Amino acid sequence: MNYYSTNNKELRYSFKEAVIKGLSPDKGLFFPVAIPKLDEQFFRELPWKSIAEIGFEVAKHFVGDDINESDLKKICDEVFNFPIPLVKVEEGVYSLELFHGPTCAFKDVGARFMSRCLSAFAKQNKEEVRILVATSGDTGSAVANGFLGVEGVSVIILYPKGKVSKIQEQQLTTMGQNIKALEVEGTFDDCQALVKTAFADKDLNQKMNLTSANSINIARLLPQSFYYFYALGQLNEKSREVIVSVPSGNYGNLTGGLLAKQMGLPIESFVASANRNKIVPDYLDHGKYEPKASVQTISNAMDVGAPSNFARMMEIYQENHSDIIEDIKGAWFSDDETKEVMKDVYEREAYILDPHGAVGYLGLKKYLNKEKQVGIFLETAHPAKFKETVESVIKKEVSVPKYLLECLKKKKNSRVISKYFDDFKNFLLNE
Incomplete structure (x- = not known):
């Protein structure tokens, strides 16, 4: 499989080159030259396949010869070793719980594979x-x-100062070893801009081998398609159409679902569910893409004003707005609406939503026709990662997984930098 840049379709890169580079030299995102169509037998066997088996069967089409099949299978067996259950919340509504990995968030899937x-x-x-x-x-x-302790790899994490939860910050800043954390005096969009500018800086790239681990990296993005196959295998619904609602920030998670659909997975439609950072829902409504400065909300992982993976969504549909809105509906919700539904679902169903899953649930309910459709929303993070917010809403203590408790006991180790690139470049050259 070869890949091209979303800014230049004439360029060609191998999977290995795309993963190591992270971002194309022209600042484009890597995208597969062709999206494979999977055979009918694969889909018939989904109810009996593990997530590791599904991951291997899908990934081999995109990896090609850069990783041999034996090693790829070992990677999938090692990476996808935690449950991803599809949980019934109410009649016709299911939660795909993606927070049972080692850091209690859906990004364990892509980050570990990458x-x-x-x-x-x-x-x-x-x-x-x-x-x-x-x-x-x-x-x-x-x-x-x-990547903790992985030989030959060092990691520098940039996060917006004061704009992540306490537990999230402890997770970011207490690893040590080959992991360093930078608090950026700005927003997530400022952090993302620093990373993209670094990739385009010739001086930096001559001195060091830089790559990205955001969903802009193709090896982070592709595994996010795997669990859509796994979800439908667990659902095994024959009589109704399937609609999936995805709480969205940088839109890698939704793009993964769209890739799965392009590969033949029978998902009727998606809901791009957003908080007040509603750039994509606005585009779906009006046909104009207008990035804006992000605003802070209680669903902070979705506080993105210039989502990178929008470019890949455009590639899938060749920028044809009428085709896009056939497959994707848009919805956005305020913090008050998010809190209200968290309280309502807990009181009705005894199910605890985190603020991101709550946005996904709201988007699903907005469009779900229970007579014709069955709905899945993605629960992307453990509610304990937003303990104060969740407990203030449902008036019940949220139990904290052991891993998160251990993070809270460790000493924070980070460095504060400005949002200006010269400061970041100096850090990289001198660290």
């Missing part, structure tokens, strides 16, 4: 790789955990 791919390539090249990752909450901790 870490193993990059580690394999670093060993092949015998050259250290430096990963730059911007995070609005969960990406950083998942990446840090996935």
Whole structure:
């Protein structure tokens, strides 16, 4: 499989080159030259396949010869070793719980897969790789955990100062070893801009081997398609159409679902569910893409004003707005609406939504026709990661997984930098 840049379709890169580079030299995102159509037997066997087996069957089409099938299978078996249950919340509504991995967030899936791919390539090249990752909450901790202690790889995490939850910050700043955390005096969009500018800086790229672990990296994005196959295998619904609602920030999670649909997965439609950072829902409504400065909300991992993966969504549909709105509906919700539904669902169904899953639930309910459709929303993070917010809403103590408790006991170690690129460049050159 070859990949091109979303800014230049004439360029060609291997999977290995795309993963190591992270972002094309022209600042475009890597995209597969062709999206494979999977055979009918694969879909018939989904109810009996593990997430590791599904991951291997899908990934081999995109990885090609850059990782042999034996090693790829080992990677999938090692990475996808935690449950991803589809839980019934109410009649016709299911939650795909993506928070049972080591850092209690959906990004464990992509970050762990990418870490193993990059580690394999670093060993092949015998050259250290430096990963730059911007995070609005969960990406950083998942990446840090996935790469912790990995030989030949160092990680620098940038996160917006004061705009992530306490537990998220502890996860980002207490790893040590080959992981460093930078608090940026700005927003997530500022963090993301610093990373993208670094990739385009010729001086930096001559001195060090830089790559990204955000969903702009193709090895982070592709695994986010795997659990859509797994969800439908668990659902095994024959009589009704399936609609999936995705709480969205940088839109990698939704793009993963769209890729799965392009590969033949029978999902009727998606809901792009957003908080007040409603750039994509506005585009779906009006046909104009207008990035804006992000605003802070209680669903902070979705506080993104210029979502990178929008470019990949445009590639899938060749920028045809009428085709896009056939497959994707848009919805956005305020913090008050988010809190209200968290309280309502807990009181009715005894199910605890985190603020991001709550937005996904709201988007699903807005469009779900229970007579014709069955709905799935993605629960992307453990409610304990937003303990104060959740407990203030449902008036019940939320139990904290052991891993998160251990993070809270550790000493924070981070460095504050400005949002200006010269400061970040100086850090990279001198660290």
